[in-house]
Amino acid sequence: DTGVSQDPRHKITKRGQNVTFRCDPISEHNRLYWYRQTLGQGPEFLTYFQNEAQLEKSRLLSDRFSAERPKGSFSTLEIQRTEQGDSAMYLCASNPGETQYFGPGTRLLVL
């Protein structure tokens, strides 16, 4: 399978804990995006990488969120001191040009 992969697929954590998600984009796709999707809504943009450079962050990305793409391949999204409002599906997408291909997402539940 050469699509976008995400790990883990599900995560349950207690409020206040830190969590980290991983995204492996399609090989050779230089752009990588993170989105958040809550129930009944479409995905909302969080941040974007061109190779290893983080070029844009949404206002949704609070100080507790940090994303990295150290070698321009896989990316990690960390949420520190999780809050119940962080419960959502976190989606990763990659593209070589204009069309974005999404991974299966990581569903986070904060208790």
Place this chain on the structure above:
Amino acid sequence: GQQLNQSPQSMFIQEGEDVSMNCTSSSIFNTWLWYKQEPGEGPVLLIALYKAGELTSNGRLTAQFGITRKDSFLNISASIPSDVGIYFCAGQTDGGSQGNLIFGKGTKLSVKP
């Protein structure tokens, strides 16, 4: 900020019927994309539109990029049970946004066999 209005919010149809859904925006987009999402999965790309007025088909799916660049529609002909899911439109602009997508809220499609 930019918003997409997607309608209808949900549809309940009989197998074999045709389906039509649309998206409108107050802003101009340079690319329109249509995705389908099933429960617990990420959105899967159905059709991508890159030029105003463009009409593109993918099997039983047909989508058009509105001439004003502020709207798009998706039609599904002869629906089947596996068409069930949530359909999202997404628009993309050039320039400072670096290509991040703006999504509608989705159209939930239910197909009765």
